[in-house]
Amino acid sequence: MATTQAAKRQKSSKDVPYELIYWPGIPGRGEHVRLALEEAGASYTDSAHQKDGMNLVLSQIDAKNVGDASNPPPLAPPILKHGDLSISQTPNILLYLGPRLGLVPSAEEDEDAIYKVNGLALTALDGLSNGPHDCHHPVATSQYYEDQKPEAKRKSADYLANRLPKFLGYFERVLQGEASKGGKWLYGGKLTYADLVLYQCLDGVKFAFPKATARMEKEGKFGKVFDLYHAVQERPKIKEYLASERRQKYSDGIYRHYPELDEE
Structure with missing residues (x-):
């Protein structure tokens, strides 16, 4: 039964565009999905650029939404719909898209590659996405930044001194490895x-902490990481996307630039 259902879903989804559902107005966690779709030249729709995009997101996370016979309801965006499949969580979506978009080695070439690539993506999201978010909201996400500025200052100082170099150093070691x-x-x-995830995370960190990241790049300790960043930036489809209106600007999302949180 399970095999029949999987084959049926794959057949119904084969030639339809992907549908990304995410908040309009911020790159956010949906940006990792966009970069994968853009790099692969995939056909997709994006609620962030649709007239009723906000209502579409809200309808998905509404308490009245209990999903359907095949799909549980999502807690939060990003959400990817593909045919009759609906899934959420950024790394989970990328796990699904990776083989379909040619963004991981094939199972025939390297049957365990997808788990290694996924581990690298999860690590980047942990230290270079979740970490920066906690810098401006270290106490509670339900409170305004202005209500926790002293704590944010302390959190950011520790992040720039310890956590950020730790994660950049880890990826430098990965790039030095066989x-x-x-x-x-x-x-x-x-x-x-995973390279696209690392690029987007580092791009967000550069926006949030321009002085600190400029210093770190100049020091040269993480040269391979910054080389990867620039290499992704120059890939033809990514370069075209970054220059287009499809690429949303940073604002009050995961990555926020508060000058007082950057290095003096």
């Missing part, structure tokens, strides 16, 4: 979605 196969990309000598 599994990267050349040191340009994180795994297997080819671009994977």
Whole structure:
């Protein structure tokens, strides 16, 4: 029964565009999904650029939404719909898209690659996405930044001194390792979605902490990481996307620039 259902879903989803559902107005966690779709040249719709986009997001996370016979309701966006499949959570969506978009080695080529790539993506999201968010909201996400500025100052100072160098140093080691196969990309000598995740995370950190990241890049301790960042930026489809209106500007999302939280 399970095999029949899987085959049916794959058949019904084969030639339909992907549908990304995410908040309009911020890149956010949906940006990782967009970059994968853009790099692959995939056909997709994006609620962030639809007239009723906000209502679409709200309808998905409404307490009255209990899902359907095949899909439980999502807690929060990003949400990906593909045919009759509906899934949420950024790394989960990328786990689904990676093989379909050619952003991980094939199972025939390297049957365990997807788990290694996923581990790298999860690590980047942990230290370079969740971490920066906690810098401006260290006490409670339900409170305004202005209500926790002293704590945010302390949190950011620790992040810049300890956590950020730790994670950049980790990815520098990954790029120095044999599994990267050349040191340009994180795994297997080819671009994977983990590289795109690392790029987007570092781009957000650069926006939030421009002085600190400029200093770190100049010091050269994480040269391979910053080289990867610039290499992703120059990929033809990514470069075109970044210059387009589809790329939303940073604002009050995960990455926020408060000058007082950056280095003096």
